[in-house]
Amino acid sequence: MKKLILAPLAALTLGALTGCGGSDVDYNDNTKLKIRFHVDIGSVEGMAYSQIINDFNRENEDGIKVTATFVARSAGDTTYDLELQRDMKNGTLPDIITFDAPKCAEYASYGYFYDLTNQFSADEKAKFVTLNTYKGRLYGIPIQESSAGIYYNKRYFQEAGIDVSDITVDSPWDYARFKSVCASLKARHPSIVPAVMRFKDNNSEMATYLLYPFIYASGGGFVDETGKQALGIFNSAASIRGYQFLRDLYDAGYTDYKVEEQSFYKGEAAMLLSSGWTIPLMKDYTTTFPDDRxxxxxxxxxxxxxxxxxxxxxxxxxxxxxxxDKTNVIKLLKYITSAKSSKKITNATGMIPANVDAQETYPANSAEDVLLQQLEKTSIKRPDTVGYRQFSDTFRMVISSLGSEDVATLVNNKATYLQSELDKIK
Amino acid sequence: MLLITLIVLGIVMTFFLVVFVTDMIKSHKSKNQKYHKSEVIMAFVFLAPAVVMMFFFVILPIFMSLGYSFTDYDLMRPSDIGIAGDGFDNFRQLWKELSEHGLILDALINTALFVALVVPIQIGMALLLALFVNNKKRGTTIFKVCFFAPVAISLSVTAYIWKEIIPVDDLNTRYIAIIWIVFLSAWQGCGFQMLIFLSALGNIRKDLYEAAKVDGANVFQRFKTITLPGLRPTMLYILITVFIGACRVMVQPMLLTTYQSQTVTISLFMYKQGMEYNHVGYSCTVALFMTIFMGSITFLQRKLLGEKKK
Incomplete structure (x- = not known):
């Protein structure tokens, strides 16, 4: 009797383990594709991705069924990387992977990404403001684009008699004027901090993402075009001048390590360095910003x-x-990077659509217009290096100690450290 | 990989077998035999699962780590492991970073500072708390619970709570940040050592205190001549465990400041090198260096404070 029960059970288990594990098609002869998102499934962004995948599964007539899995961003980059590493080792990498653009060089150099150079025509490539390349080959298509700027509280500016109506992307303010605006704000409102420069965010990529343009604006840089040489570039005189500008803001009391994003929303700071994702949040802070825009x-x-x-x-x-055969995967990739999908994502996140066909015409000098213009005219990528993590950590170490150590010594020490880390990469 | 596992497994099994056979012969030959043969067999049967677990989770990783320290093992290229240069490249890199005041020297200084401060502070606090609650007065239990409560709280939660307490500028300042981490760790950990001290205090004979009182010894004299000698073996155990735990400090700086030169520790440095920068080979070299350092100090501790043999 026991044998009668156990035999079919064993057969079923064996079948489940061997027959259904690695097949590319399901019982209805649909091609099974897998996509992995590095985002929290319950977030607005996560739900938008789910929606796009559901739409694809419903709309496509080629018998492709996509399964999406989510690894929460809050779980950290290491968790995500370890999953990718395990999958790479087992030959089970998902068909499509999401990744943060600056990590393209690292993943591509390790062979995780399929070369897309010949899979997209020149016209298709032209639809994207930026593309993720490594050594001249295309490896990634952006989901959304980002740009950042200085948000300001109009009431504080008016009360301090500051007029910034002449400042545009084509005719921007300079470091001296930025300092003078801070000085006026501090003189008129001694109890508020003039600018939230995100020094407190030195424990995350946020500080790197928002502050690296100040070094480029001073004529400095981080690594050479090979991505392997930092010494002499990370600590060039121009780079040190960029860091010195940030230090000057701290020394003059125009910013500090205590103020955070919330300080601006609460009216405790007059300016905030932040990205496009701040725009949809502003309407929630009616006490500080009663008249929204x-x-x-x-x-x-x-x-x-x-x-x-x-x-x-x-x-x-x-x-x-x-x-x-990547034909169906390419089909899926083209669908999820289409103007329609791009719009869905940016509606959820407030970011700039990656696909130019999804971009709207915004009123002149509106927040979105400033961000879009910057993206097209002045944006510079974070350093293209296989050692991007090492760079980002080093940059944040500089920001963390900027208020307490001599700038030139600090930057020189960290340049040596970064060089030593880059030298370790095979 | 399989070869290393088999070699180490062979060594462990041989050792286990030799001990087993020796015990069997001893139990067979001895006239005043303490155990029967069947009891010896049973003891080894019960011991086997622990030995297997120890093999897979302690011995094998140690040997693998030792082996990897000579390689260029990259976490993202697990199937492409080769000898790093002539085999000593990682050791040369470690020396270079130490001699050129690389981040690892900051890590070493921070770890040394942390250990030097947290070991006496945590043990001192634990002893004080144990002496405070070591009585039968009403309400003592509530103090015991309060003092032990931080031990039960996750270190991540503790770190996030303390992050709100510690001034932000302090966390960005060299040495000050470490001192805050010392306080956090001592506060979080001392409750556990308090319990061990409490149990040891209960084993000290009460008549010794009564006799000392009769002889006119004051509180300090009683503590010095009765309590401290009575706690000596416990103190050694606590000293070694707290020291080893302190050398491995990682979670607190990681959660409070992430990877910063003012708070980086050897363990955090190792974790970063191996798990995030993918240099598993180099990370294992640092681990070997740390093991030798910790082992030497522990050996010295045992020599200096160890029990006198009867």
Missing amino acids: NSWGLLPYPKDVTRASANGSWSYAIGNNPRT
């Missing part, structure tokens, strides 16, 4: 010897898994 504005990054602004956001890549 008439209560706040957005200014471009100040320039020094040149103009520079932030860019780079999440992107899609095709996983270099054993599936040799």
